[in-house]
Structures are given as C-alpha cells and as structure tokens.
Amino acid sequence: MIIRILSILFVLTATIGAQAQKLTEDNPIWLKTDRSSYISGDDALFCLFLHEGITSDTMPGNDIFIDVADVENHWVTGSIVKQSGGIASGMMNLPDTLKTGYYRLRAYTCFPNTDNHFCSCEFFVCNRFDKEPQLVMRSQQSKVNRKSASKIIGIAKSDFAAHEKIDISLNTPDSVSAMVRIVGKKQWDNELEPVFGKGMQYNQAEGYTSLTPYDGILVSGAVTDSVSGTPIDNAIVLISLQDSIIRLKYDITDGEGSFCVLLHNYYGQQEVFVSAFNRQMEPLSSARITLRNQFGFTITGQSNNETVLPEVDSAELDKALIAKAFEIQQFAPVGIDNRPAELLDHFVLGEPRQSVLTEDFVELNDFREITREITPFIRMRKGKNGEPELRVVSDNGNVSSNPLLLVDGVPLTDLNKLIGKGSTVVKRVDTQNKPRHLGNISFGSGIVAVWTHKIDFWENCHVPGTYRFVVQGFQQPVAQPEAKPSKDRLPDLRQTVYWNPKVNTSSQKSISATMSDETGEFVIEFFGIGRDGTIFSDFKQINVR
Amino acid sequence: MKYAIKYILTAVCIALAVTVSAQGKMTKKSAIQHITGEPFVHYYATIDGVPFYLGDWLTGSVTMKSGETYDGLQLRYDCFKDDLIYQNNLTNSVIIIDKKSIAQFTLTHPHQGKVETFKPVVNKNLNEQNGRYFAIILEDSISVIKKCEALEKKYGNVNLTLKKTGEFVHKTHRYTWNGKDLKAVPRYRRLLLRQYPEYKDALRKFFFHNHIRMKNDDDVRLLYQEINRLMGE
Numbered sequence: 001m002i003i004r005i006l007s008i009l010f011v012l013t014a015t016i017g018a019q020a021q022k023l024t025e026d027n028p029i030w031l032k033t034d035r036s037s038y039i040s041g042d043d044a045l046f047c048l049f050l051h052e053g054i055t056s057d058t059m060p061g062n063d064i065f066i067d068v069a070d071v072e073n074h075w076v077t078g079s080i081v082k083q084s085g086g087i088a089s090g091m092m093n094l095p096d097t098l099k100t101g102y103y104r105l106r107a108y109t110c111f112p113n114t115d116n117h118f119c120s121c122e123f124f125v126c127n128r129f130d131k132e133p134q135l136v137m138r139s140q141q142s143k144v145n146r147k148s149a150s151k152i153i154g155i156a157k158s159d160f161a162a163h164e165k166i167d168i169s170l171n172t173p174d175s176v177s178a179m180v181r182i183v184g185k186k187q188w189d190n191e192l193e194p195v196f197g198k199g200m201q202y203n204q205a206e207g208y209t210s211l212t213p214y215d216g217i218l219v220s221g222a223v224t225d226s227v228s229g230t231p232i233d234n235a236i237v238l239i240s241l242q243d244s245i246i247r248l249k250y251d252i253t254d255g256e257g258s259f260c261v262l263l264h265n266y267y268g269q270q271e272v273f274v275s276a277f278n279r280q281m282e283p284l285s286s287a288r289i290t291l292r293n294q295f296g297f298t299i300t301g302q303s304n305n306e307t308v309l310p311e312v313d314s315a316e317l318d319k320a321l322i323a324k325a326f327e328i329q330q331f332a333p334v335g336i337d338n339r340p341a342e343l344l345d346h347f348v349l350g351e352p353r354q355s356v357l358t359e360d361f362v363e364l365n366d367f368r369e370i371t372r373e374i375t376p377f378i379r380m381r382k383g384k385n386g387e388p389e390l391r392v393v394s395d396n397g398n399v400s401s402n403p404l405l406l407v408d409g410v411p412l413t414d415l416n417k418l419i420g421k422g423s424t425v426v427k428r429v430d431t432q433n434k435p436r437h438l439g440n441i442s443f444g445s446g447i448v449a450v451w452t453h454k455i456d457f458w459e460n461c462h463v464p465g466t467y468r469f470v471v472q473g474f475q476q477p478v479a480q481p482e483a484k485p486s487k488d489r490l491p492d493l494r495q496t497v498y499w500n501p502k503v504n505t506s507s508q509k510s511i512s513a514t515m516s517d518e519t520g521e522f523v524i525e526f527f528g529i530g531r532d533g534t535i536f537s538d539f540k541q542i543n544v545r
Numbered sequence: 546m547k548y549a550i551k552y553i554l555t556a557v558c559i560a561l562a563v564t565v566s567a568q569g570k571m572t573k574k575s576a577i578q579h580i581t582g583e584p585f586v587h588y589y590a591t592i593d594g595v596p597f598y599l600g601d602w603l604t605g606s607v608t609m610k611s612g613e614t615y616d617g618l619q620l621r622y623d624c625f626k627d628d629l630i631y632q633n634n635l636t637n638s639v640i641i642i643d644k645k646s647i648a649q650f651t652l653t654h655p656h657q658g659k660v661e662t663f664k665p666v667v668n669k670n671l672n673e674q675n676g677r678y679f680a681i682i683l684e685d686s687i688s689v690i691k692k693c694e695a696l697e698k699k700y701g702n703v704n705l706t707l708k709k710t711g712e713f714v715h716k717t718h719r720y721t722w723n724g725k726d727l728k729a730v731p732r733y734r735r736l737l738l739r740q741y742p743e744y745k746d747a748l749r750k751f752f753f754h755n756h757i758r759m760k761n762d763d764d765v766r767l768l769y770q771e772i773n774r775l776m777g778e
Contacts, residue, residue, distance in 0.1 A: 264611075347581045347646040437640045439578045440633065 023051040023533035027196040029064070029119040030535070031107045032179055032527055034496040036190040037124040039320035041096040043331060044068075044123065045478075047089040047179045047501030048081070048107050049529040063217065063474070064088050066107050067295050071122070071137045076103065078295040079475045080217055086529065087177050089501035090475045091331055100127045101136035122192045128317060128324075135307045141192040152526045152538035159543050162519055163492070166542070167512045170526065175506035176536050178528025182498035182513055185521035185541065187316075216262030219291065219471055223257045223276050226288040231257025235284055236277045236441050239263075240410045241270060242458045246449060247409055248348050250441055266473030273410045273458065275466045281404065281443060283413035285465040294472055319493040319518075326490050331478040348438050349447055352430040353377060353395070358423035365422040367450075370429065377431040378448060380415075388415045392446040394433045400445035403432075407450045408457045410466070417461050418450065427453045492516045503528070519544045578615050580607065582640040585630050593712035596625030596695040598652065602632060605652040607642065620652060622663065624695035625713060627677050629663075644675040666690060668727050679720070683766045685773040688722040689730065691762065719765060732759055737768075744775045 023030060028051030038044055048064055067078030077095060081088040092105065103125050108118035122141050154169035168180070219239065223232045237259040239249040251259035253276075263272075276287040323330065354377055358364065361374050371380045371390075379399065383389035392403045405412045412418060430449040435442060450457075458468075480499050498513035505528070515522075525539045588596065598621070605620040607629070619632040628641045629650055649664045665676035679690035699711040719730040731737040734752055737759070738745050751757070751771050757764045 347643045350581065350583060350643055351645075434583045437580070437582050437584070437633070437636075437638060439580055440635050442636060442638060 022535060023049060023529055027051075027119075028117050029107050029109075029196070030529070031105065031119040031121050031194055032501075033105060033121050033123055033191075034181055034499050035123070035183060035187045036192070037126065037187065037316060038094055039317055040094055040098045040125055040127045040129075041324060042094050042125075042320055042495070043091040044094055044105060045089075045091045045331070045496060045499055045501075046105060046107070046121075048083070048087065048119075049177070050083055050086045050088070051533055064107055064109065065295060066090065066092060066105065066475075068092055068094065069104050069106060071102050071104065071139050075295060078472060080294075080472055081475050085177065087502065089179075089477070091478050094125055096128075098125050098127060099136075100130045100134070101125060102138035117197070119194050119196050121194045124190075126317060128320060135309055138306060138308050141195065143189070144191045144193050146539065150536060150538045152536060153524055153540045155524070155540055155542070158541070159545060160515055162517050162544055163515055164544075165512055165514050166524075167510060168524060169510045170503070170505050170508065172505040172528065172530075172536055174530045175504065176528035176530050178503045178505060178526055178536065179501040180498065180503050180511055180524070180526050181496060181500070182515075182522055182524050182542075183496055184518075185523050188523045188525070188539075216264040217266060217294070217471070217473065218260060219263055219272070219294065220258065220260035221274070221289060221291040223253050223259065223284075224288050224290070226286050229288075231255065232276065232284065232287055233257065234279060235259075235287065236279065236281070237261075237289070238275050238277065238411050240273050240406075241266075242273070242455060243409045244451065244455050245409065246348050246406060248406075248411075248438070250438060252440065263471065263473070266471070267476050268473050269470055270473050272469055272471050273466055274469060275411050275413060279441075281402070281441070283465055285413070287465060289467040291467075291469045291471070316495065319495050322491060322493055323495070328490065330480065330494060330496070332481055333476045334479045348436065349430060349432050349449055350434070350436055352449070353433045354431045356429045356431075358426050358428070361423070363423050367418050367421050367426065370423065370426060375429050375431060377433045378429070388419060390415060390448060392431065392433050392448065394446075403445040404443045404447045405450070406447065408452055408455050409449075410458055412450075412463065413465055414463045417463060421452070421457075425452050425457075427451050493518060497522060498524075515544050579609070579611070579613060580615065580631060580633075580640070580642055581646055582631070582642040585628075585639040585641050591708065591710045592697055593709045594714075596623055596713045597630075598622035598624050598693050599654065601655065603652045603655065605650055607631070607650045608648045609646050610648045611646070620650065622650075622652060622678065622693070624693045624715060625697070629678065644678075649681075650678075664690075666722060666727075669725070679722075682719070682762050683769050683773075685770065686723065686776065687769055687773055689765055689769045690720050690722050690727075692718045692720065694718070719762075721769070730759070730765060734759060741772060741775075744772065747775055748772070 030049040032047050034045035046066065064081050064083055065078065066081060068076040070076065076098065077092065079090065079092060081090045102122055104120045104122050106118055106120040122139060152170060152172055154171060155166065160166060223235050223237060224230060225232060233253055233255050235253045237251050237253060239261050241247045249261040249263065251261050253259045274289050274291070276284040276289060278284055354375070356374050358370065364370050364373060368380050371378045377393050379391045379393065381389050381391060389401050390403060390405055391399050391401045393399050405415065407418060428451040432447040434446060435444045436447055494516045497516050500511060503511065522542050522544055523539050524542060526537060528536045530536060602619045602621055605618055606614055606616040607618060608614045621630040623630055629647065631640050631642050633640060644665055647665060649662055651660050651662050653660050662681045663678045664681055666679045667673060667676035679692055682689040682691055694716045695713045696716065697711050698714045700709065720727045721730055731740065738748055741748060751768070755767060757768050759765065
C-alpha cells in the first residue's frame with residue numbers, strides 16, 4: 001500500500017515537474033537575459049520563447065513588448081520586438097542615469113481586452129558613478145534551480161586557454177529553437193527565477209477588439225475639442241510620417257473621440273504627425289489630439305519586496321568602463337526586412353496623373369509660380385475668405401477645390417506654409433486629379449503630393465492642428481559580431497562571451513565560439529523550446545586559464 | 546405585480562438597447578479597412594448585357610499585398626476592363642480597387658456556393674505591369690489558370706427601338722502557367738498527349754480510369770495534378 005501511494009506521489013511530482021518544464025497556454029512566454037547584473041549604460045540582451053497560442057495568426061497584436069521597470073513598477077524604458085516562429089530577441093539599453101538597484105525586464109503581449117500574458121526577469125544594475133551604494137529594494141525571488149542531465153551540450157574538454165576556439169556539438173532529440181550562451185560562472189549563479197502571469201492592467205480605452213488581426217504596433221489616442229474638452233465623434237484622423245513615400249494611416253473616432261491604428265514596418269523611434277479632419281476632409285483646427293502611452297501596463301500582485309545592500313562586481317564594472325572608454329560595440333544591428341513599403345503602407349496616391357520635376361524647368365521663386373507655370377492640373381486661387389486655395393483640374397476640365405495636400409508625405413492644412421517655397425526647396429509635384437478612396441474615407445478632389453529635395457519640410461514647420469508624437473517602432477535586430485583576432489591592440493573583455501538566440505537544431509548541430517582575454521570559470525548554457533513547447537536545457541562548466 | 550412586470554420589461558429593454566449600441570460600436574471599428582482605389586464610372590447603356598462575371602454582385606474576400614484580408618465584401622469582377630469593383634456600403638461608393646495592391650481575391654458563386662480564387666498574373670509577353678486577373682484552377686509547378694473575358698460584339702445594324710450598338714459576349718480560356726509563359730490548354734486529348742510525349746502511356750491510362758473531360762475545370766485540375774506528379778518523379 002505504502003509503495004502504491006509513494007508511486008502515485010512520484011508520478012504526480014513528475015507530472016507537475018514536467019508541466020513546469022513546458023511552455024503552456026497559461027505560461028506562454030519565457031524570457032532569458034544574457035546576464036544577471038549590468039552596469040548602467042550597458043546593453044541587456046534578451047531572448048523570448050513563445051507558445052504557439054501567442055504566435056498564431058489569429059491572435060492580434062502578436063508582437064512582443066519589452067520594458068524595464070524597477071521593483072516598484074516605475075517604468076524606465078521600453079521597446080517592441082517582432083517575433084518570428086515563436087522566438088524574439090533583442091537588446092535593451094539601460095540608461096546611464098539608472099540608480100543602483102534591482103530592476104525587472106518585462107515581456108508581454110499588448111492587446112487590449114485580451115489576457116495579456118507576461119514574463120519578467122529580475123536583474124541588478126550598478127550605476128558606475130555611484131561611489132557608495134545604498135540599500136536597495138529587491139523582490140524575494142529565488143535563484144534559478146539548475147538541474148540538468150539531458151546531455152545536449154558536447155565539448156571535447158573542459159579546460160581552455162584565453163582566446164581559444166570552442167567547438168560545441170548540440171544533441172537534441174527534436175527540432176529545437178534555442179539560445180546558446182557562454183557567461184561568467186558568477187553571473188550565471190546569481191540569476192533569479194523568471195515570474196509568469198497574466199491579466200496585466202491596461203490603461204487604454206476599450207473598443208478595439210475587432211481590429212483586423214495583423215502584425216503591427218498599436219497606437220491609440222483621443223480627439224477632443226481644445227476649448228470645451230468634449231470628445232469629437234466621427235472625425236477622420238490621419239497619421240503620417242515624414243518620408244520619401246506616402247505612409248498614411250487613418251481611423252475614424254468613436255463616441256469617446258478614441259482612435260487607433262496599427263503601424264508596421266516602423267523601426268526605432270519615429271516621429272509621427274497626427275491631424276484630424278471632418279467627413280468632408282476639412283481640417284478640424286480646434287481639435288486637440290492626445291496619444292496614449294504605448295507601454296501602459298502595470299503588473300500587480302508582486303509587492304513582497306525586501307531591502308538589501310547591493311553587491312557590486314568590480315570586474316564587471318572594469319569591463320564596462322573599458323568598453324565605454326574605447327567605445328567597443330558588443331552588438332551590431334543587422335539588416336531588416338525591407339518589403340516594398342509603399343504597398344505595406346497602402347497605395348493612397350494611386351498612379352499619379354502627372355509628376356513634375358522642378359529641376360527640368362527654369363528656377364521658380366515660389367509655389368504659386370510652380371502651379372502657374374509647370375503643373376497644368378493644379379491651380380492656386382484666392383478662396384472666399386481671402387486665404388489661398390488649391391484647386392485640381394480633372395481630365396474633362398472640371399475644377400475641384402481643396403484636394404488632400406501632402407508635403408513629404410504629411411498632410412498640410414495651411415497652404416501659406418508652402419507658398420514661399422520655390423524650386424530650390426520643392427523637388428517634385430505629383431498630382432492625382434481623380435477622386436481617391438482609402439478604406440472608408442474619400443478624397444473627392446484628388447491628391448497633390450509635394451516632395452522637397454531634402455525631405456525636411458516639417459523640421460521647422462509648425463501648423464496648428466497638426467500634432468507630432470514620438471512613437472516606439474520595432475527594434476532593429478542585433479547580432480554579435482565575430483570575435484576579433486588576439487593581435488588586436490584593444491583588450492577583448494566581452495561581458496557576455498557568446499550569445500546566440502537563434503539556434504535551430506534541425507539545421508545546426510554544432511556551434512563554435514571564441515573565448516575572450518578573460519580567464520576563470522565560465523558556463524556554456526543551452527536553453528531551447530521544442531515544437532510542442534517542451535523546454536530543453538543543459539549547461540557545462542568550463543575553465544579558462 | 547403589474548408594476549413588477551413593467552419594471553422587468555423596462556430593464557430588459559434597457560439591456561437590449563445597451564447591447565445593440567455596443568454591437569454598433571464594434572461593427573464600426575471592424576469596418577476600418579485600407580482598400581484603395583478610384584470611383585467606378587458606369588458603362589453607357591448602349592451595349593446589351595453586363596460585362597461582369599456571373600452578372601451580379603458577389604460575396605467575396607480581398608487579400609492585399611500588405612497581408613490584410615477583408616472578408617464578406619460585395620464584389621464584381623469586370624471581365625471587359627479586367628477590374629475588380631467593390632461596393633462600400635458605409636460610404637455608399639463603388640470603387641475600382643487598385644490592381645497593384647491586390648494579392649488575390651475570391652468570389653462565391655451565388656447558387657453553387659463554390660469559391661473561385663483570382664490572382665493578378667503578370668505575363669511579360671503582354672507587357673502589362675500590374676497583370677491581368679486569372680481564376681486559379683490549380684497552383685503547382687505547372688499551374689492551370691482561367692481567363693474570363695467579356696468582349697463587345699457590335700451589331701451590324703443598330704437596334705433602333707432599344708438604341709443598342711452591341712452586346713457583351715462572355716468567353717473563358719484556360720491556360721497553363723509556369724511562372725513565365727502562358728500556354729493555352731489543348732481542347733482535345735490527342736493534342737495534350739502530343740505536348741507530353743514522354744508521359745503518353747501514363748496519361749492515356751489516367752484518361753481511361755478517370756473519365757477526364759477537357760471541358761470540365763475539375764477534370765483539368767486532376768489531369769494537370771497528374772502531369773505535375775509525373776514531372777516530379
């Protein structure tokens with residue numbers, strides 16, 4: 001009987017253990033960082049493994065938000081990474097101004113009205129200018145419990161010389177997407193267990209559940225009357241970017257004045273221009289436009305914090321200082337997917353009826369002269385209120401006023417800003433003299449697109465009613481460059497000796513890495529996810545003399 | 546009791562109103578789409594018949610090159626001008642969708658329920674940048690595609706009572722497509738066997754066992770599936 005009970009207990013324990021070692025729909029994100037402690041100004045590298053429930057095409061907003069917050073959930077910095085096949089990786093720059101203390105790297109899906117899952121990893125940051133570290137807050141997370149007998153990593157020996165090349169064979173039973181890294185033993189020992197959860201509080205307004213499932217960054221905001229503060233309903237909001245192609249997005253506000261769009265193919269931080277129009281495409285100059293914070297989440301229920309005296313690893317501090325002094329870049333950006341952007345950002349202008357290059361003609365002093373002399377389909381007249389007005393002539397001679405005017409891809413509502421610009425500034429004028437439709441909005445008088453030589457019209461141009469916001473685009477992927485030869489004059493003090501978050505064992509059965517100038521104990525770690533979500537992990541300790 | 550029933554009915558009415566308004570809001574948001582195009586100009590009524598595929602508005606979906614798919618749209622395929630026309634009920638407009646931005650579209654037969662997929666095919670010989678729409682019968686290393694055309698057949702004498710100058714005549718042609726060249730699918734078995742002399746015996750057997758009729762789309766699909774298989778061996 002006792003044996004039977006014990007065997008049942010053993011089976012139960014094994015089942016629970018197996019569940020913990022698997023990505024499930026309840027714990028769909030697993031986050032790994034390259035180290036457990038950083039110096040302010042460092043780049044924290046991370047990789048993410050995602051359950052297929054998140055990566056499926058039917059799940060909207062399947063890109064992953066990564067941010068850094070302190071243990072009390074005060075937001076520090078954030079980024080958005082594209083996931084591909086259940087894996088995402090990138091790096092997070094830790095600002096120089098960060099105080100010494102514990103911080104959390106948080107990864108989460110970001111779509112309102114869905115169960116937003118998250119995974120967070122805690123790490124330590126030492127401010128390199130902080131001479132006397134004070135007591136700092138940390139949560140009571142336990143250190144990672146390492147037990148591995150999977151024998152995935154194969155190496156010929158365990159003792160290596162500095163700068164020696166290590167060949168590592170990978171023996172996994174299945175096709176596994178994995179991360180392989182080599183880090184100092186001390187860093188590895190101090191790693192804390194990640195925390196999983198769901199149901200993060202989202203600060204944005206509701207009502208966006210029915211957006212077309214599509215990759216992209218959700219940008220949302222509200223349009224209100226600048227005087228009364230009441231929300232403006234049924235207003236057309238155009239969101240654009242100063243660029244050499246038209247990248248125009250739109251939404252129509254609801255009863256609460258809310259709007260949202262999905263941006264794609266936007267990398268790094270981008271300045272977007274937002275303006276509001278009524279259904280007749282007349283600018284709403286009295287509208288006040290606000291954009292909501294893209295990183296509006298707070299994680300609740302983690303308040304078991306304690307105060308500790310931080311340990312500062314002087315070797316890590318020295319390495320960071322040398323890297324800063326010699327401007328050693330440990331990671332370089334790699335190429336991004338450059339699909340034809342004009343189609344990704346919608347074919348608003350269509351095939352223009354006429355494109356005029358100003359350099360083909362004599363120099364013209366202002367835009368009025370340009371319209372009079374070289375653009376037969378555009379005319380400029382005085383409107384009823386005495387203000388200049390643009391008109392477009394259709395193929396059958398009909399004249400319609402107030403077409404959508406775009407300058408460097410951004411809608412311009414005040415023509416006076418353009419009148420003074422001659423052919424030294426204006427490079428090309430594209431005219432579409434037929435009405436155009438973009439989804440549920442129409443530009444009945446056509447579109448006039450003006451391009452400047454330097455695509456810099458908006459740098460010194462401020463038009464009331466056209467708001468500018470900086471939004472976070474996708475993070476450009478980064479990769480570790482090849483190790484430099486040992487004869488290089490600069491010391492090779494890589495803080496993470498090897499980091500490869502894109503290993504796929506179906507095509508890659510071995511990897512090779514070169515050790516740095518540093519000696520001591522290091523750990524080679526393999527961490528991967530199989531097709532069914534099973535976690536494969538292994539580690540091997542090596543000595544470098 | 547009377548009052549209780551009144552209160553319950555009022556509460557039910559309020560609940561229904563709230564639900565309906567919430568649904569309205571959702572519908573509005575889901576309607577956001579990014580189809581681009583220009584207004585459709587109606588044909589002059591001097592030509593008999595309609596130039597549209599199957600004559601009427603059909604339910605279908607459009608997949609843009611940017612990856613977005615919009616389902617349940619009211620579409621018409623203009624076989625005469627080779628344009629896809631879309632009726633936007635929200636703006637009460639009829640739009641010719643930009644061919645350059647379409648990856649594919651589908652049309653559902655109103656009675657049979659059969660769904661046909663159309664894609665723009667760029668044939669270098671025709672020197673067309675944006676391609677022409679072909680119905681896809683089979684997609685493989687040798688694809689089979691179908692062109693639905695409407696031609697204007699002019700009347701010898703103008704019908705004075707109806708004031709019609711001609712009529713639209715619909716025709717379909719089937720082609721094979723290897724990614725570069727279009728070739729007409731032979732009308733007869735013997736012509737097809739001549740095209741593939743190396744698989745003559747195998748194809749003869751296939752014709753015999755499957756009762757292939759060269760006029761039937763499904764049969765032609767089966768036949769070219771077999772040819773692709775034989776070529777892959």
